Amino acid sequence: MKILLSILALLLSIATSSAFTPSLTRVEPRGGQIGTEVKVSFYGDRLFEPQEVILYKPGITVKSLEKGKDQKSAKAILVISKDAALGEHPLRLRCKAGVSYMRSFWVGQFPTVHEKRTEDRKGDLNNEFDSPQEVSMNVTVQGVADREDADYYRVKAKKGERLSVEVEGMRLGRVKFDPYIAILDSKRFELAVNDDSPLLKRDCAASIIVPEDGEYTVLVRESSYEGTTACQYRVHIGNFPRPLGVYPPAGKPGEEIELTFIGDPSGDIKSKIKLGSEKESHHIKSGNLLSPSGNPVHISPLNYLNEKEPNDSSKTANPVEDAPSAPIAFHGIISKVEDKDWFRFKAKKGEKLRIQVLSRALRSPLDSTIIIRYAKDGKYIGANDDQSAGMPDSRYDFDVPEDGDYTVNIADKLDRKSPGHIYRIEISKKEPALSLTLPPQQRADTQLRKMIQIPRGNRIAIVPNISRANIGCDINFHAPKLPQGVTVQTPTIPRNFSNFPILFEAKADAPIAGGLYAFEIEDPKTKLRGPFKERISHVYVNNQGEFHSTDSERLAVAVIEEAPFHLDLFAPPVPLVRNGTMNLKITARRTEGYTRPITVAIPWKPAGVGAPNEVVIPEGKNEINLTLNAKGDAPLAEYKVLVTGRTTTDKGEVFVSSNFAPVRVSEPYVNLALQMAATEPGKNTTIIAKVETLEKFDGEAKVTLHALPHGVTATEHRIKADTTELSIPLTVTDETRKGKHANLFCQIIITKNGHPIPHNVGHGGTLRVDPPPPAPKKKADAPTVAKKEAPKKPLSRLEQLRQAKGQ
Numbered sequence: 001m002k003i004l005l006s007i008l009a010l011l012l013s014i015a016t017s018s019a020f021t022p023s024l025t026r027v028e029p030r031g032g033q034i035g036t037e038v039k040v041s042f043y044g045d046r047l048f049e050p051q052e053v054i055l056y057k058p059g060i061t062v063k064s065l066e067k068g069k070d071q072k073s074a075k076a077i078l079v080i081s082k083d084a085a086l087g088e089h090p091l092r093l094r095c096k097a098g099v100s101y102m103r104s105f106w107v108g109q110f111p112t113v114h115e116k117r118t119e120d121r122k123g124d125l126n127n128e129f130d131s132p133q134e135v136s137m138n139v140t141v142q143g144v145a146d147r148e149d150a151d152y153y154r155v156k157a158k159k160g161e162r163l164s165v166e167v168e169g170m171r172l173g174r175v176k177f178d179p180y181i182a183i184l185d186s187k188r189f190e191l192a193v194n195d196d197s198p199l200l201k202r203d204c205a206a207s208i209i210v211p212e213d214g215e216y217t218v219l220v221r222e223s224s225y226e227g228t229t230a231c232q233y234r235v236h237i238g239n240f241p242r243p244l245g246v247y248p249p250a251g252k253p254g255e256e257i258e259l260t261f262i263g264d265p266s267g268d269i270k271s272k273i274k275l276g277s278e279k280e281s282h283h284i285k286s287g288n289l290l291s292p293s294g295n296p297v298h299i300s301p302l303n304y305l306n307e308k309e310p311n312d313s314s315k316t317a318n319p320v321e322d323a324p325s326a327p328i329a330f331h332g333i334i335s336k337v338e339d340k341d342w343f344r345f346k347a348k349k350g351e352k353l354r355i356q357v358l359s360r361a362l363r364s365p366l367d368s369t370i371i372i373r374y375a376k377d378g379k380y381i382g383a384n385d386d387q388s389a390g391m392p393d394s395r396y397d398f399d400v401p402e403d404g405d406y407t408v409n410i411a412d413k414l415d416r417k418s419p420g421h422i423y424r425i426e427i428s429k430k431e432p433a434l435s436l437t438l439p440p441q442q443r444a445d446t447q448l449r450k451m452i453q454i455p456r457g458n459r460i461a462i463v464p465n466i467s468r469a470n471i472g473c474d475i476n477f478h479a480p481k482l483p484q485g486v487t488v489q490t491p492t493i494p495r496n497f498s499n500f501p502i503l504f505e506a507k508a509d510a511p512i513a514g515g516l517y518a519f520e521i522e523d524p525k526t527k528l529r530g531p532f533k534e535r536i537s538h539v540y541v542n543n544q545g546e547f548h549s550t551d552s553e554r555l556a557v558a559v560i561e562e563a564p565f566h567l568d569l570f571a572p573p574v575p576l577v578r579n580g581t582m583n584l585k586i587t588a589r590r591t592e593g594y595t596r597p598i599t600v601a602i603p604w605k606p607a608g609v610g611a612p613n614e615v616v617i618p619e620g621k622n623e624i625n626l627t628l629n630a631k632g633d634a635p636l637a638e639y640k641v642l643v644t645g646r647t648t649t650d651k652g653e654v655f656v657s658s659n660f661a662p663v664r665v666s667e668p669y670v671n672l673a674l675q676m677a678a679t680e681p682g683k684n685t686t687i688i689a690k691v692e693t694l695e696k697f698d699g700e701a702k703v704t705l706h707a708l709p710h711g712v713t714a715t716e717h718r719i720k721a722d723t724t725e726l727s728i729p730l731t732v733t734d735e736t737r738k739g740k741h742a743n744l745f746c747q748i749i750i751t752k753n754g755h756p757i758p759h760n761v762g763h764g765g766t767l768r769v770d771p772p773p774p775a776p777k778k779k780a781d782a783p784t785v786a787k788k789e790a791p792k793k794p795l796s797r798l799e800q801l802r803q804a805k806g807q
Contacts, residue, residue: 020453020560021652022046024093024100029114029142030172031106031234035082037063040105042074042093046652049096050074054516054556056091059084059107080107086283087293088171090536090550092451094514097561098652099451102536102550104173106234108140109290115143115151126151129188132217138238138289145169145179145220145227153218155237157210162266164207164242165192165218166292169233171203173538173548177231178202180223186215195223198365198420199244200293202547207242209265241269241286243295245420248306248331249362250298253277261295262419275299296362300329302426307332307341314378317342317407323375326353327428334366334412334421342409344375345427347400352430352470355408356387357394359423366421367413368394375405385413397430432471434530436464436521438555439499446537449655451556454486455563457508461501461642461657463604464532466493466521473523477502481517483559485510489660491640492524501604501642503657506559514558564594567645569658572755575666576609579632581758583625584661586643588617595620598647602626603657605641606665608634617645630665638664669695669750669757670719672703672726674765680772681711682734689726689746689762696721701750703728705765707743711736712767719748730767742766 023044032038042050048071053062063077074093084107093100116125116133124146126133132152135141143151157163169179181204182193192206199205210216220235221227244263251257253275261269261284269284281294307330311318318330323344330343347353359366372381387395394410408425441448454460466475475493482488485507493500519532531553539547566589576582588598598617605611608631617624626643640660646653671692679685687705700718703726708714711733719726744765750757 020097020455020563020649020654022048022093022095022098022100024103026174027091027103027105029112030104030232031108031112031140031142031168032078032080033111033140034080034084034086034107034109036080038078038080040076040078041068042076043072044100045072046098047071047074047093047095050093051096051512052094052514053078054092054094054099054514055089056516056550056552056554057085057089060089060105078105086290087281088550090552092556094556094558096512098453099514099556099558099560101447102538104538104550106168106172108234108236108292109240110138110140110236110238112140112142112234115141117144124149124151126153128152129184129217135237138240139236141235141237143220143233143235144229145177145222145231145233146229147227148225149227150219150221150225153220153235153237154215155218157214157216159210159212161210162207162239162241162264162286163210163216164205164236164238164240166200166205166236166242167203167220167233168235168292169203169231170201170539170548172232172234174232175228175230176539176541176547177227177233178223179204179233180219180221181206181235182219183208184217184219185211186217188217191216197244198360199295199363205242205244205293207265236292238289239287240289241266241284241291243269243284243291245364245422246282246295246297247333247422248304249296249358249364249422249424250300250304250329250331251275252301253299259297262422298358298362298424300426302327302329302428304329304331304424305343306330307343311342312340314342314373314375314407314409317344317375317409319344323405326351327426329427330408330425332410332423333419334410334417334423335419336417338411338415339417340409340411342407343425344405344407346405347403349400349402351400353398353400354426354428354430355394355396355398356426356428357410357423358426359421360392362422362424364420364422365416365418366423367392367416368410368423369413370394370396370408370410370425372396372398373407373409375407378407381406430470432526432528433467433469434471434473434475434521434523434528435467436477436519436530436532437467437534438462438464440537443540443542446540450534450536451558452504453558453560453655454504454506454510455560455654455656456506456510456512458563458566459503459505459657459659460655461503461603461644463499463501465499466497467530468495471523471526471528473525473528475500476522476524478520478522478529479517480520483510483513483515483517483557486557486559494637496607496635499604501640503642503660504557510559512559512561514556516552516554517557518554562591563654563656564591564649565589565598565645565647565656567598567600567643567656567658569641569643569661571641571661571663574752574755574757575664576628576630577666577668577757577759578630578634579760579763580630580668581760582628582663584628584641584643586615586617586624586626586645586658588622588645590622596647596649598645600624600626600643600645602641602643606635606637606639606663609663609665628663634665636665636667638662667694668759668761669693669697670701670748670759670761672746672748672762674744674746674762676766676768677730678768678770679730679732680770681736681738682732683772684732685730687728687730687744687765687767689728691719691723691726693721693723697750697752699751701748704747706745706747707741709737709741709767709769732769736769738769738771740766740768
């Protein structure tokens with residue numbers, strides 16, 4: 001019985017300590033009203049022992065948090081303060097063994113009601129115009145746009161008042177969802193419709209002045225009737241203002257400025273606002289009601305000028321006299337058909353300027369084009385439509401050729417116009433800048449491993465990308481604050497590196513805790529610093545891109561429960577030579593009873609160094625080698641490398657990293673050139689190798705000839721540091737394939753302090769196997785032929801007389 005209880009206890013400990021990847025898929029309800037308490041349910045999987053709701057914005061506090069009936073849910077009470085910002089509040093759920101993906105909770109000014117649905121929740125009860133769901137004015141409805149579904153909500157309104165509708169659909173971040181809305185009168189005539197909005201992107205808004213007392217119906221559906229049960233929305237219905245743009249679109253930090261909010265059906269709304277220090281979204285107030293979503297206002301220290309009409313030609317370019325010197329910014333509106341706005345500025349020879357348009361970035365419908373010219377004669381300098389990386393806002397970089405005045409003119413690419421075609425042109429000097437970001441691990445799962453989760457007594461590494469603009473420099477990484485018991489390791493990152501591993505380690509007794517932390521990078525010479533920027537894509541579709549995202553300069557970092565294994569990395573104390581290899585030894589230290597396979601990868605490799613994508617420590621085993629190989633032009637330097645391992649448990653995957661291990665890439669000790677050899681099938685031969693020692697070594701080195709064709713073999717040979725030539729006998733069988741074999745090379749293994757230094761040298765060695773010459777033909781015996789007597793020569797008359805006389 002004791003043995004059985006021990007086994008059960010061991011299995012229970014393994015199961016309860018293996019929920020390393022909590023999955024949070026849904027938050028219900030999707031939002032709440034300011035100044036209220038909201039009971040919230042978190043749904044997903046592996047939500048064991050929830051510890052904390054990590055909130056990215058102030059205004060919401062957690063009154064209570066408890067686990068659900070099983071590991072698929074958790075419950076919390078959120079307290080929304082009266083001064084909480086309206087809109088999206090990103091959050092994560094931190095459990096004892098991990099941190100979830102980022103999800104969102106939305107704060108609104110109205111009470112929330114839910115769409116009426118059938119008892120089984122599979123259908124709704126408001127999909128007919130004649131039987132809509134009755135709602136009061138100034139309410140938020142949470143609903144679902146199913147396939148071929150149209151949801152109708154009826155509200156009473158009075159003549160002359162504003163009736164506005166705004167939807168949060170795609171922005172809820174659950175699925176690609178393109179909502180459509182319409183405001184209908186009692187006869188089902190459309191008074192306003194909207195699909196997409198530059199301000200809200202794929203989400204939409206519509207607003208009218210009510211023409212007469214009566215009932216009005218709000219229609220919400222998926223634009224193509226292709227919704228799903230995941231197409232959730234929050235629709236705000238009320239008397240709130242809904243401007244679509246703001247002018248001027250920018251101001252200075254701390255400046256008190258009068259902003260004009262444009263596009264509301266009641267007319268422009270003016271408001272004096274004191275700006276903060278960063279880009280803001282301002283919710284305009286009308287009476288006691290605010291717009292549900294704010295209008296973005298750019299914050300910049302640049303001086304700026306607002307356009308003054310007329311400025312539609314080079315002669316009337318603003319300002320006509322006393323042009324301001326760069327850096328400077330200009331504001332304007334493309335308000336007329338084929339409108340072109342011109343601005344004048346001064347610049348000095350040699351200045352490196354960037355002319356950047358902000359229009360789509362500020363949620364304006366303008367698709368800008370710009371042209372830069374000399375002011376003195378109108379000579380063309382350059383132009384731009386869309387900047388790089390698919391951004392529709394224009395950008396042009398140029399080196400100022402001479403002191404003087406220059407003009408920039410801006411227009412809409414398709415000659416469209418509206419009071420909302422607002423823009424800002426920034427003319428600034430190209431300044432150095434630094435930043436760091438974590439790249440997506442998978443295109444289809446852009447949040448994968450974007451949290452830093454360190455198991456107690458273990459390590460985890462990240463490999464962020466470094467961005468250097470207008471500067472080349474080494475980089476130091478700074479973590480001003482970390483969870484208790486956590487340290488970070490990374491050497492100075494050389495200027496030619498665009499990424500590098502950063503290793504976090506938690507002490508064995510580190511408290512299980514976490515939160516949001518800001519990191520920085522720094523140029524050690526100039527002391528220029530830049531932030532660690534994080535972009536979370538909530539809705540991303542392959543080949544279509546990103547539909548909703550959240551930007552932050554803080555990362556989620558947490559100490560989590562112990563992992564069932566540790567990884568130790570050992571690199572031999574010898575160099576990795578160019579065109580050579582090195583075996584890294586990886587050892588797993590497993591907890592008792594944990595035997596599952598561990599997949600190991602090297603997340604970062606030096607330039608010119610290769611390695612397998614993955615190697616696997618087999619089930620029940622504790623060691624494996626990972627082979628590095630260096631190209632012939634690999635940079636000569638010393639690096640620090642590490643490996644990361646992952647394994648599956650009954651409740652998810654867990655990741656850990658090894659220690660850093662030094663790897664030095666150096667020149668080879670020996671070079672070798674193979675001379676061409678020729679032979680025939682079945683005829684042994686010898687290939688000659690010319691040996692050049694580049695660095696002295698002790699003892700003998702092993703030499704093995706590789707890439708020989710089938711039927712040819714060679715034995716291992718030895719060389720010393722003073723060897724200059726090596727003869728390698730080849731045994732050639734009759735089965736050897738004829739032809740030219742030109743991929744021969746030698747592996748030379750030099751041993752230093754008991755550790756091998758493999759070299760692959762002599763590439764391109766050639767063995768030519770010729771066909772044997774044809775056997776000589778035997779000559780046939782000539783046939784015997786009877787000799788014919790030659791005809792007698794006729795005797796002359798004199799010879800005849802002599803013969804006669806002799807007789």
